[in-house]
Amino acid sequence: MRHALIALPALALLLAACEGGGDPVNQAMRDASSERQAATVQDGAVSSPDHADMGHGASATAGDQAFAASEASMHAGMSAASGATVDQAYIAKMIAHHQGAVAMADVALSESKDPEVRRMAEGVKAAQTQEIAEMRAWRPAAAAD
Incomplete structure (x- = not known):
C-alpha cells in the first residue's frame, strides 16, 4: 500500500x-x-461565453476589440446551428465555426501589418473556405438495408 x-x-x-x-x-x-x-x-469575475464582451472584461485590448464582432457572430452561429442527428449537427456547427475563422482572418488581413500574420491569415481563409464548401456538399450516407 x-x-x-x-x-x-x-x-x-x-x-x-x-x-x-x-x-x-x-x-x-x-x-x-x-x-x-x-x-x-x-477575482470573482467568471464570465460566460455568451456574455457580450466574450470574456474579455472591461479591460479589453484593441486586439480583443478588433475580433469581438467576429467572435460573437461565430458563437451565435454555432449555438443556432443544429441537426436532426449528431452528424448533421456537427456539420452545421462546424460550418459556423469555420465561418468564424474566415471572419477572424479577414480582420487580420484588414488590420495586420505583419507579413507572417497576413500569410497565416490567408492560409486559414483559403483552407477554411475549402472545408466549408466540403461540409456544405456533405450528404448523410444512405441508411443500411
Missing part, C-alpha cells in the same frame, strides 16, 4: 510531463490558461 501511495504521485508527474509531448510551447499555453482561469476565478 505504501508503494502505491508513492507511485500515484510519481505517475501523475510522469503523465503531466508527457502531456502535449513535452512541447514547451504547449506547456506554456497550458500554464498561461491555468493562470488566467485562476485569476478570473479569484
Whole structure:
C-alpha cells in the first residue's frame, strides 16, 4: 500500500510531463490558461461565453476589440446551428465555426501589418473556405438495408 501511495504521485508527474509531448510551447499555453482561469476565478469575475464582451472584461485590448464582432457572430452561429442527428449537427456547427475563422482572418488581413500574420491569415481563409464548401456538399450516407 505504501508503494502505491508513492507511485500515484510519481505517475501523475510522469503523465503531466508527457502531456502535449513535452512541447514547451504547449506547456506554456497550458500554464498561461491555468493562470488566467485562476485569476478570473479569484477575482470573482467568471464570465460566460455568451456574455457580450466574450470574456474579455472591461479591460479589453484593441486586439480583443478588433475580433469581438467576429467572435460573437461565430458563437451565435454555432449555438443556432443544429441537426436532426449528431452528424448533421456537427456539420452545421462546424460550418459556423469555420465561418468564424474566415471572419477572424479577414480582420487580420484588414488590420495586420505583419507579413507572417497576413500569410497565416490567408492560409486559414483559403483552407477554411475549402472545408466549408466540403461540409456544405456533405450528404448523410444512405441508411443500411
